[in-house]
Amino acid sequence: MPQVTLAVNGTSHTVEVEARTLLVEVLRETLRLTGTHVGCDTSQCGACVVHLDGDSVKSCTLLAVQAQGATITTIEGIAAADGTLHPMQEAFREYHALQCGFCTPGMVMSAIDLVEKHPQGLSEQEIREGLEGNICRCTGYHNIVKAIAAAAEVMQGRAGTLASAAE
Numbered sequence: 001m002p003q004v005t006l007a008v009n010g011t012s013h014t015v016e017v018e019a020r021t022l023l024v025e026v027l028r029e030t031l032r033l034t035g036t037h038v039g040c041d042t043s044q045c046g047a048c049v050v051h052l053d054g055d056s057v058k059s060c061t062l063l064a065v066q067a068q069g070a071t072i073t074t075i076e077g078i079a080a081a082d083g084t085l086h087p088m089q090e091a092f093r094e095y096h097a098l099q100c101g102f103c104t105p106g107m108v109m110s111a112i113d114l115v116e117k118h119p120q121g122l123s124e125q126e127i128r129e130g131l132e133g134n135i136c137r138c139t140g141y142h143n144i145v146k147a148i149a150a151a152a153e154v155m156q157g158r159a160g161t162l163a164s165a166a167e
């Protein structure tokens with residue numbers, strides 16, 4: 001069987017896969033990183049989004065062998081080593097940007113990439129368009145958009161805290 005080596009959340013793993021094995025299967029079933037969710041398996045919902053070499057990707061859409069040598073970050077890898085939440089995680093909590101939480105890992109990973117790719121800041125319209133690949137069945141998106149806007153202020157240094165981002 002083919003082997004792939006992936007650096008996942010800072011740790012290198014070499015695993016045997018079948019040629020047809022999806023990246024999300026390696027993450028969830030082999031490495032037991034079950035924070036990455038599978039909502040559709042058909043590249044629609046975005047619950048499976050992770051970062052591959054710094055870009056958000058739908059991990060149900062990539063074969064594991066296509067990720068050979070890549071650096072992967074999952075939702076388990078974004079908090080600080082001392083457990084301090086990433087500003088995007090903190091904003092989702094602060095703004096009640098989730099209900100059932102199923103979409104949340106993918107939303108958070110997509111949102112971080114979206115903010116990082118727009119260092120000049122994001123309009124509400126740009127945030128909404130940036131989330132087109134992520135489906136949430138619960139929230140109506142409004143609080144998700146507010147959370148991302150606030151997190152962007154903190155991540156990009158325009159606000160020191162989420163509280164000041166809201167002012």
Ligand code: FES
Nearest residue numbers: 039041045046060
């Ligand atoms: S599980 Fe990958 S997009 Fe839905």
Ligand code: FES
Nearest residue numbers: 099100136137138
């Ligand atoms: S919080 Fe339930 S699907 Fe988004």
